[in-house]
Amino acid sequence: MTLRAPRLHLPVLATLAVLVVLYVAASIRFENFATLRVFMNFLGDNAFLGIVAIGMTYVIITGGIDLSVGAVIGCTTICTAVLIQGQQYHPVAAFAVVIAAGTLLGATQGWLIQRFNLQPFLVTLAGLFLCRGLGLWISSESVQAKHATFQTLEKIRIPVSDGVWLPFTEIVFITVLLVGAYVLRHTRFGRTVYAIGGDEQSAHLMGLPVARTKIGVYALSGFCASLGGVVLVMYTSAGNAINGTGLELDAIAAVVIGGTLLTGGYGSVFGTFFGLLIFAVMQSAITFEGTLSSWWAKIVTGVLLLAFILMQRMLQRSR
Numbered sequence: 001m002t003l004r005a006p007r008l009h010l011p012v013l014a015t016l017a018v019l020v021v022l023y024v025a026a027s028i029r030f031e032n033f034a035t036l037r038v039f040m041n042f043l044g045d046n047a048f049l050g051i052v053a054i055g056m057t058y059v060i061i062t063g064g065i066d067l068s069v070g071a072v073i074g075c076t077t078i079c080t081a082v083l084i085q086g087q088q089y090h091p092v093a094a095f096a097v098v099i100a101a102g103t104l105l106g107a108t109q110g111w112l113i114q115r116f117n118l119q120p121f122l123v124t125l126a127g128l129f130l131c132r133g134l135g136l137w138i139s140s141e142s143v144q145a146k147h148a149t150f151q152t153l154e155k156i157r158i159p160v161s162d163g164v165w166l167p168f169t170e171i172v173f174i175t176v177l178l179v180g181a182y183v184l185r186h187t188r189f190g191r192t193v194y195a196i197g198g199d200e201q202s203a204h205l206m207g208l209p210v211a212r213t214k215i216g217v218y219a220l221s222g223f224c225a226s227l228g229g230v231v232l233v234m235y236t237s238a239g240n241a242i243n244g245t246g247l248e249l250d251a252i253a254a255v256v257i258g259g260t261l262l263t264g265g266y267g268s269v270f271g272t273f274f275g276l277l278i279f280a281v282m283q284s285a286i287t288f289e290g291t292l293s294s295w296w297a298k299i300v301t302g303v304l305l306l307a308f309i310l311m312q313r314m315l316q317r318s319r
Contacts, residue, residue: 011259012271014311018257018304019274022281030288036164042280043166047173048073048228048235050276053251053258054180055224057272058217060255061184062196063264064120066218068109068127069225069251072102073244075135076229081143081239091149099226105131106222110215128248135241142240145233153234169231176224181269193217197264253305254279261312278304 027034043050052069059066076098083094109123158166166174184190192213195203203210233239258275260267282297 011261011266011308011312012268012274014308015257015259015271015274015278019278019281022278022285026281026285026288030285033284033288036161038284040160040164040166040170042277042284043170043173044235045283046276046280047169048232049247049250049254049279050173050273051176051224051228051231052247053254053272053276054176054269055221056248056251056255057180057258057260057267057269058184058193059120059221060252060260060262061193061264061267062214062217063200064113064214064217065124065252066106066109066127066221066225067121067124067248068105068131069221069228070244070247070249071128071131071135072105072222072225073229073232073247074241075131075138076102076226077233077239077243078135078138078143078241079239080230080233081145082138084145084147085143091145091147095230099223099230102226102229103219103223106225107215107219109222110218113218114211114214132241139239139241142238144238146237150234150237169235172227172231176227177269177273184269189213189216194265197261197266199265250279250301253301256312257301257304257308259308262309263312 023034032038052073056066056069079098079101080091080094083089083097084091089097105127109120109127112118112123113120153168156168156171158171160166184193192203192208192210195206195208196210196213200210229244232243254275255267255272256262256275257278258267258271258273260271279297279301282300286297
């Protein structure tokens with residue numbers, strides 16, 4: 001047992017080690033990089049991606065995939081902006097409408113996957129095209145979303161240090177992170193998620209609510225994607241149907257680099273958080289450097305992703 005535990009947690013430990021190395025290297029290379037203000041920017045600039053990645057963590061642990069989340073982000077932002085500016089909806093009502101719609105879409109995808117034994121890749125790919133097309137049909141141009149409620153929400157912040165605050169969007173992200181981690185580790189729903197990813201047939205034989213849980217997982221992913229879209233609207237005060245293009249790939253990469261097995265059955269929300277921080281550190285380091293293209297972050301991400309996939313394969317063979 002003492003030998004098995006470190007091996008089981010090796011993917012997360014490897015993620016944490018990479019994060020520490022990158023952060024220390026950037027702190028040595030750039031003055032003022034290792035400050036609380038810069039770290040808070042990590043959270044603020046990636047809050048919407050982090051929320052989406054938490055929902056994706058649940059999906060991948062069950063052995064599935066959700067390619068629709070990026071398009072849901074775009075559709076959510078443009079719908080929210082149009083409801084607020086064009087239809088004069090109160091922002092809270094607009095948020096409720098789009099989050100309910102995103103959750104319903106996720107639940108529908110989960111039901112199709114479970115009821116007809118369809119491949120998640122194909123069902124969520126259809127969802128991607130549906131949401132992207134719907135968003136562009138609503139408006140192919142950016143729409144501003146301005147309301148006094150946004151200024152009120154901006155005033156909701158928690159002091160962290162002198163001159164450093166935790167704004168509302170980051171509070172939402174951290175809340176989703178903590179709730180997601182608790183549900184996955186300490187509830188029956190979370191244990192069933194792991195059981196489905198480990199062996200769905202065995203989960204059926206154990207009498208676990210497999211169908212209900214799989215639908216719930218995709219509904220959760222839709223909820224997180226639409227909530228991420230709402231957070232992005234609050235962050236930018238605008239909506240655009242092309243927002244989130246390719247974001248599903250970033251979310252999957254953060255989850256996998258965070259130590260979640262693509263085959264399902266193992267993973268953690270905090271591992272995904274570490275994977276997200278690796279993204280944030282690389283992006284910030286490139287910004288500090290000034291002379292490097294943003295594509296370097298994609299190149300490094302590709303190398304890390306390949307390395308973690310190979311490590312997962314070696315761990316599976318050793319088991």
